[in-house]
Amino acid sequence: xxxxxxxxxxxxxxxxxxxxxxxxxxxxxxxxxxxxxxxxxxxxxxxxxxxxxxxxxxxxxxxxxxxxxxxxxxxxxxxxxxxxxxxxxxxxxxxxxxxxxxxxxxxxxxxxxxxxxxxxxxxxxxxxxxxxxxxxxxxxxxxxxxxxxxxxxxxxxxxxxxxxxxxxxxxxxxxxxxxxxxxxxxxxxxxxxxxxxxxxxxxxxxxxxxxxxxxxxxxxxxxxxxxxxxxxxxxxxxxxxxxxxxxxxxxxxxxxxxxxxxxxxxxxxxxxxxxx
Amino acid sequence: xxxxxxxxxxxxxxxxxxxxxxxxxxxxxxxxxxxxxxxxxxxxxxxxxxxxxxxxxxxxxxxxxxxxxxxxxxxxxxxxxxxxxxxxxxxxxxxxxxxxxxxxxxxxxxxxxxxxxxxxxxxxxxxxxxxxxxxxxxxxxxxxxxxxxxxxxxxxxxxxxxxxxxxxxxxxxxxxxxxxxxxxxxxxxxxxxxxxxxxxxxxxxxxxxxxxxxxxxxxxxxxxxxxxxxxxxxxxxxxxxxxxxxxxxxxxxxxxxxxxxxxxxxxxxxxxxxxxxxxxxxxxxxxxxxxxxxxxxxxxxxxxxxxxxxxxxxxxxxxxxxxxxxxxxxxxxxxxxxxxxx
Numbered sequence: 181x182x183x184x185x186x187x188x189x190x191x192x193x194x195x196x197x198x199x200x201x202x203x204x205x206x207x208x209x210x211x212x213x214x215x216x217x218x219x220x221x222x223x224x225x226x227x228x229x230x231x232x233x234x235x236x237x238x239x240x241x242x243x244x245x246x247x248x249x250x251x252x253x254x255x256x257x258x259x260x261x262x263x264x265x266x267x268x269x270x271x272x273x274x275x276x277x278x279x280x281x282x283x284x285x286x287x288x289x290x291x292x293x294x295x296x297x298x299x300x301x302x303x304x305x306x307x308x309x310x311x312x313x314x315x316x317x318x319x320x321x322x323x324x325x326x327x328x329x330x331x332x333x334x335x336x337x338x339x340x341x342x343x344x345x346x347x348x349x350x351x352x353x354x355x356x357x358x359x360x361x362x363x364x365x366x367x368x369x370x371x372x373x374x375x376x377x378x379x380x381x382x383x384x385x386x387x388x389x390x391x392x393x394x395x396x397x398x399x400x401x402x403x404x405x406x407x408x409x410x411x412x413x414x415x416x417x418x419x420x421x422x423x424x425x426x427x428x429x430x431x432x433x434x435x436x437x438x439x440x441x442x443x444x445x446x447x448x449x450x451x452x453x454x455x456x
Numbered sequence: 457x458x459x460x461x462x463x464x465x466x467x468x469x470x471x472x473x474x475x476x477x478x479x480x481x482x483x484x485x486x487x488x489x490x491x492x493x494x495x496x497x498x499x500x501x502x503x504x505x506x507x508x509x510x511x512x513x514x515x516x517x518x519x520x521x522x523x524x525x526x527x528x529x530x531x532x533x534x535x536x537x538x539x540x541x542x543x544x545x546x547x548x549x550x551x552x553x554x555x556x557x558x559x560x561x562x563x564x565x566x567x568x569x570x571x572x573x574x575x576x577x578x579x580x581x582x583x584x585x586x587x588x589x590x591x592x593x594x595x596x597x598x599x600x601x602x603x604x605x606x607x608x609x610x611x612x613x614x615x616x617x618x619x620x621x622x623x624x625x626x627x628x629x630x631x632x633x634x635x636x637x638x639x640x641x642x643x644x645x646x647x648x649x650x651x652x653x654x655x656x657x658x659x660x661x662x663x664x665x666x667x668x669x670x671x672x673x674x675x676x677x678x679x680x681x682x683x684x685x686x687x688x689x690x691x692x693x694x695x696x697x698x699x700x701x702x703x704x705x706x707x708x709x710x711x712x713x714x715x716x717x718x719x720x721x722x723x724x725x726x727x728x729x730x731x732x733x734x735x736x737x738x739x740x741x742x743x744x745x746x747x748x749x750x751x752x753x754x755x756x757x758x759x760x761x762x763x764x765x766x767x768x769x770x771x772x773x774x775x776x777x778x779x780x781x782x783x784x785x786x787x788x789x790x791x792x793x794x795x796x797x798x
Contacts, residue, residue, distance in 0.1 A: 188586075190572045197563075208542060272557035274613055278523045279554075280575035281547040455471075456554070 194294025214252030401425030522546030551621030
């Protein structure tokens with residue numbers, strides 16, 4: 181079996197274990213509520229959003245429905261993988277695995293792929309349902325490029341949160357620390373980032389929360405590159421011609437690459453130095 | 457004795473522990489671990505690695521298993537009678553059975569071995585052979601949650617044997633086993649030794665290893681104080697040739713034994729009788745006592761316990777040893793080396 185075959189096989193085992201585990205049974209209703217549920221709500225022809233805005237295209241509906249990914253799917257990614265390493269460490273299995281002559285970097289890659297697949301498969305399934313719902317409610321499909329960006333960017337944000345949770349898991353000596361770290365990072369970027377943005381805006385003399393103030397929009401757009409959720413929305417916004425927050429597309433993709441490469445590299449380094 | 461197969465020279469691994477300073481909050485320093493390990497492993501031998509809690513037994517086994525990297529020193533394998541080559545990855549050489557793996561989950565015995573086998577690129581037939589070897593062939597479809605402690609230990613040893621290792625490391629394998637399971641486990645290990653596997657087995661219970669190991673290594677504060685064939689180490693540390701003889705009546709033993717050359721170690725007398733521990737020729741002592749019509753209740757050789765081993769190897773008394781174990785056993789005995797960040 182090749183190196184890739186071994187990685188694939190280990191990832192498949194993790195995927196099977198998590199995909200059909202109790203946690204997934206608990207999370208699936210949440211995901212259904214947050215993904216197709218939001219797509220259904222935002223595609224209502226009579227919906228009026230705060231500010232009097234009405235979504236007019238399929239991609240716009242999916243953009244608003246992506247809140248379900250940010251609030252629901254990322255949390256599920258964290259809750260699936262927060263004990264990816266710490267559970268094995270607590271049971272002694274980590275020592276057994278590290279004693280096998282499979283390079284630790286390959287083991288780390290298998291962990292990431294396994295946990296990512298276990299959240300990606302149900303989320304992608306539900307996203308396809310979202311597309312169908314939008315088609316039925318609005319009579320419109322998203323075009324190929326929009327669909328591609330929608331799926332790739334969602335895959336990326338789930339990868340980032342999976343990486344954060346696994347990194348936390350390598351550091352934690354017990355489960356409580358692992359879950360606190362993973363959920364803490366999720367909470368920070370999902371709920372507290374607005375506070376960070378506001379504080380920076382206030383300190384920079386920008387009128388806080390003025391949606392029509394170009395300075396506020398530019399600052400918020402720039403700061404969003406420092407948050408995985410912000411980068412996710414920037415990626416989706418590349419398919420919304422009416423939205424311009426002053427961030428070039430290349431910067432958005434560069435930030436996406438940085439959010440992918442840096443935590444992945446950190447996880448590989450952690451795995452190399454891991455002590456059971 | 458066959459020639460050594462694997463040799464560790466001046467091997468060291470010390471844990472890094474946080475030592476924050478104002479100028480460098482993330483600073484670390486070298487803490488406890490294994491220092492200057494020189495050890496040769498022989499095919500078919502069972503090396504008992506004994507030491508108190510915190511002596512570094514688990515760290516040493518993890519280092520030998522390739523889980524913890526060598527910070528200094530080398531590991532070499534014998535390829536011909538006088539030709540050695542450096543070992544790049546110990547994990548291909550060594551099978552490691554950690555202490556108390558809690559095999560759990562709804563996966564089966566067979567599947568978990570298949571999974572670990574894939575990490576070693578093994579064929580499925582090898583798994584079947586291993587299940588037979590460790591006596592789990594009838595339990596291969598059992599869920600891990602349903603295994604008894606004895607079965608879990610057997611599964612652990614099967615996992616350690618996956619790569620057909622030349623060296624098998626067992627960390628406190630008797631913990632949690634009942635006497636029947638422990639005996640069966642010992643027989644399994646002896647079978648493996650007969651197949652030529654070099655076995656290293658750690659324990660802080662020397663009595664458990666009695667009559668079972670043929671070499672012993674004394675570990676204390678991260679250092680291998682002495683290592684070799686059991687009889688040789690006993691002789692070096694003057695712990696060999698000790699016997700206890702006891703009898704029911706209070707008699708003047710010195711009077712009876714005054715003409716015999718032996719080392720009087722300890723005489724205990726109480727209302728139930730007497731007990732003499734000595735070093736010397738047992739036949740001569742026994743013959744003399746019996747010829748003087750002294751009634752004997754028992755006689756037996758005395759095996760040294762862990763405390764005696766350690767006292768003899770370190771030159772310290774039991775109080776000092778116990779204080780060290782309780783307070784500073786994790787600190788290596790030798791701490792200062794040139795260029796080392798202490």
